[in-house]
Amino acid sequence: MAIRAGSGRNRRGNNGADPFSDLLFNSLLGISLLFFIAIIFINPKTKEGEVEIKAYFVITVTWKDFSPDDIDVWVQDPLGKKLWYKQREVGLLHLDRDDRGMDDDRLKVDDEFVENPLNQEVVTIRGVYPGRYTVNLHYYKSKTDMPVEATVRIFKLRPDYQVVVDEKVTLESKGVEKTVVNFTLGLDGQIKKKDKIPRQVVVFSE
Numbered sequence: 001m002a003i004r005a006g007s008g009r010n011r012r013g014n015n016g017a018d019p020f021s022d023l024l025f026n027s028l029l030g031i032s033l034l035f036f037i038a039i040i041f042i043n044p045k046t047k048e049g050e051v052e053i054k055a056y057f058v059i060t061v062t063w064k065d066f067s068p069d070d071i072d073v074w075v076q077d078p079l080g081k082k083l084w085y086k087q088r089e090v091g092l093l094h095l096d097r098d099d100r101g102m103d104d105d106r107l108k109v110d111d112e113f114v115e116n117p118l119n120q121e122v123v124t125i126r127g128v129y130p131g132r133y134t135v136n137l138h139y140y141k142s143k144t145d146m147p148v149e150a151t152v153r154i155f156k157l158r159p160d161y162q163v164v165v166d167e168k169v170t171l172e173s174k175g176v177e178k179t180v181v182n183f184t185l186g187l188d189g190q191i192k193k194k195d196k197i198p199r200q201v202v203v204f205s206e
């Protein structure tokens with residue numbers, strides 16, 4: 001069931017970052033993350049102890065390469081605090097970047113265009129805080145006016161390895177918000193409950 005969200009917030013402005021450095025950083029980050037995920041899927045048991053990821057959970061949201069559409073991941077923690085592109089560090093939650101489709105992923109260098117096709121946002125949860133977490137997707141901006149299918153994967157890395165979510169979520173149109181999962185974390189770092197009850201997380205700030 002989709003949650004309809006409104007519109008009218010101001011989009012983030014120019015933060016002054018050098019676009020070429022940003023593009024290179026994003027490219028390297030994307031490659032590193034894909035490599036890390038590949039290692040986990042290839043041989044989780046033997047490789048688990050060899051990957052020094054200082055996090056308890058990793059959430060990846062990926063949509064079609066070269067898509068110009070902008071999908072956002074939102075996570076709400078047990079205290080009700082929200083992680084999103086304007087709040088990229090909240091408590092034990094961290095969002096690596098706001099991937100905006102192809103915006104900021106294309107740069108002209110010496111009359112040639114350099115593009116990073118990757119569309120991915122990554123969240124890490126760096127410790128155990130018990131309670132309910134909600135992971136939502138929001139179709140923020142559309143240049144295609146077409147549905148977007150996103151792949152959501154949630155890995156629990158500690159105290160033991162578990163694939164919590166590995167599924168595709170279709171966002172039918174701009175403005176649609178969907179709850180991927182609610183999960184309740186115990187003091188021991190284990191998931192006690194999991195459901196998909198729709199829960200609105202997205203808010204807008206002017």
Ligand SMILES: [Ca+2]
Binds near residue numbers: 071098099101121
């Ligand atoms: Ca985004």
Ligand SMILES: [Ca+2]
Binds near residue numbers: 101103116
């Ligand atoms: Ca992108």
